[in-house]
Amino acid sequence: MPRLALAVAAAIVIHLTPSLTAPAAAAAGDVAKSHDYPGIGRFKGSVITGYDVKDFDAATLQAAPFKDGKATDPRRVEGRISRIAYRTGPGPSILEVSRNFESQLANAGFETLLACDVEACGGIPFNETIGALPIPQMWVDGFDYRYYAGRKVENGRETYVSVLVSKNNDDIFAQLTVAERDAMQNKMVDAAAMAKGLGESGHIALYGIYFDTDKATLKPESRPTLDQIAKLLNGQPELSVYIVGHTDSQGTPAHNLDLSRRRAEAVAEDLVRTYKIAKPRLNTAGVGFLAPVGSNGTDSGRALNRRVELVQP
Numbered sequence: 001m002p003r004l005a006l007a008v009a010a011a012i013v014i015h016l017t018p019s020l021t022a023p024a025a026a027a028a029g030d031v032a033k034s035h036d037y038p039g040i041g042r043f044k045g046s047v048i049t050g051y052d053v054k055d056f057d058a059a060t061l062q063a064a065p066f067k068d069g070k071a072t073d074p075r076r077v078e079g080r081i082s083r084i085a086y087r088t089g090p091g092p093s094i095l096e097v098s099r100n101f102e103s104q105l106a107n108a109g110f111e112t113l114l115a116c117d118v119e120a121c122g123g124i125p126f127n128e129t130i131g132a133l134p135i136p137q138m139w140v141d142g143f144d145y146r147y148y149a150g151r152k153v154e155n156g157r158e159t160y161v162s163v164l165v166s167k168n169n170d171d172i173f174a175q176l177t178v179a180e181r182d183a184m185q186n187k188m189v190d191a192a193a194m195a196k197g198l199g200e201s202g203h204i205a206l207y208g209i210y211f212d213t214d215k216a217t218l219k220p221e222s223r224p225t226l227d228q229i230a231k232l233l234n235g236q237p238e239l240s241v242y243i244v245g246h247t248d249s250q251g252t253p254a255h256n257l258d259l260s261r262r263r264a265e266a267v268a269e270d271l272v273r274t275y276k277i278a279k280p281r282l283n284t285a286g287v288g289f290l291a292p293v294g295s296n297g298t299d300s301g302r303a304l305n306r307r308v309e310l311v312q313p
Helices: 003-019 094-107 123-127 191-201 220-235 253-275 299-305
Strands: 047-062 074-088 111-117 145-154 157-168 171-181 203-206 241-246 282-286 307-311
Touching: 047 145, 047 157, 047 171, 074 157, 094 111, 094 145, 094 157, 094 171, 123 145, 191 203, 191 220, 191 307, 220 253, 241 253, 253 282, 253 307
Parallel strands: 241 282
Antiparallel strands: 047 074, 074 171, 111 145, 145 157, 157 171, 203 307, 241 307
16 A cells, blocks of 8 residues: 555544544443443444343344345344444534444454445445334434444454444434354253252252343243243142342342342242242242342343242252
């Protein structure tokens, strides 16, 4: 590359990097229990308007522009998926916000797969495949956006990232999506494994029971694990258990204790209602974040701490 071009490129990096701040635990105005993705950060002055992290989900990123209204190189990634939406007030342009993210991601080791604006990407059909968080978390103008997709392989681990930047009135919205490819962990524990855990250690952690965020509402995906708890209890009519709810440390101690208790009670109520398990056999308790099995300072540790345990008195 000619010296002048190298100098210009260096100047661009020097100008852009300071506008993307280092990752922060939280900032005033951020949605509850949200934080920046480690090592990436946010555009200066932004607040988090949407935050959705799944231990295992799927995301589709576009590695090439559309042709004749259709995808030419979609990359579907299954694994840990993080979607974080930001709003920046009036002042910067879509291009400035996007370039800052692109510069930061290059510094983090991501190779560029695609960087394009509306027409070069493929217009509205392209935008409709991005998987943006819903309004008002993320706003997307199909006639005014910029898209970036990148990929990194480090220590055998493949990570994809995309950034979609658009505008609503004078506010700039940006959605960062990080997809860490990984095999799904088997979180199903059958009745035999439950019996073994209770017999050997007096308790067993269950990660196949799911709740709506910050609620004690059982999600339908919990049914296979509930089936196995019922199978265990029906197979051992003399067995009584404590159902103990656990949370991570996000939120106040009082709230977490109450939430964990209500979640344990929701499991017991379902076992009584759906499987006709005698209520006296099911004791409940909630201990909040007081019995962690992982670090509450990391997403993976918090995921381990959010669980339901069966305990044999």
